[in-house]
Amino acid sequence: MLTVSLGLLAALGFGAADFAGGLAAKRLHTLAVTGAVALVGLIVLGTTSLLLQDEWSVEGAFWGAMSGVTGVAAIGLLYACLARGPMSILSPTTAVLSALVPMTYGLIRGEASRRGCTRHLDWLWWLWCWWALFQTNGRFVPHLQHS
Secondary structure, eight states: OHHHHHHHHHHHHHHHHHHHHHHHHHHSOHHHHHHHHHHHHHHHHHHHHHHTTOOOOHHHHHHHHHHHHHHHHHHHHHHHHHHHSOHHHHHHHHHHHHHHHHHHHHHHTTOSOOSHHHHHHHHHHHHHHHHHHTTTTTTTOOOOOOO
């Protein structure tokens, strides 16, 4: 039950942060919002690392930096989308995609359930998610006005 509770708490935190970032990006420039979020995240991460006296390596720092750069790019794109389109469509769509990408990788690598019918259910769930994602036929795409 602890795992489920922590998962729900993390989902609530990410959802609230994305919502707040999307609202801020509607009022301010997307790059300013993304930069502020990245800076706050870097400060929290650095402070936590110092307080916990983490050990680090050059390789770990490299991969951490690469992760940070791609994360900032992804958040910037998310905020740009949330600033321009309807949050009620974009948020669930990005949530499904962010779950499907690692799920696809795991299924390709054979990390599906190893037990009987649940292995097949993994694949059926995966196929249904991809099918559902593309059933919009473009109905929700907003007409964006360029200024």
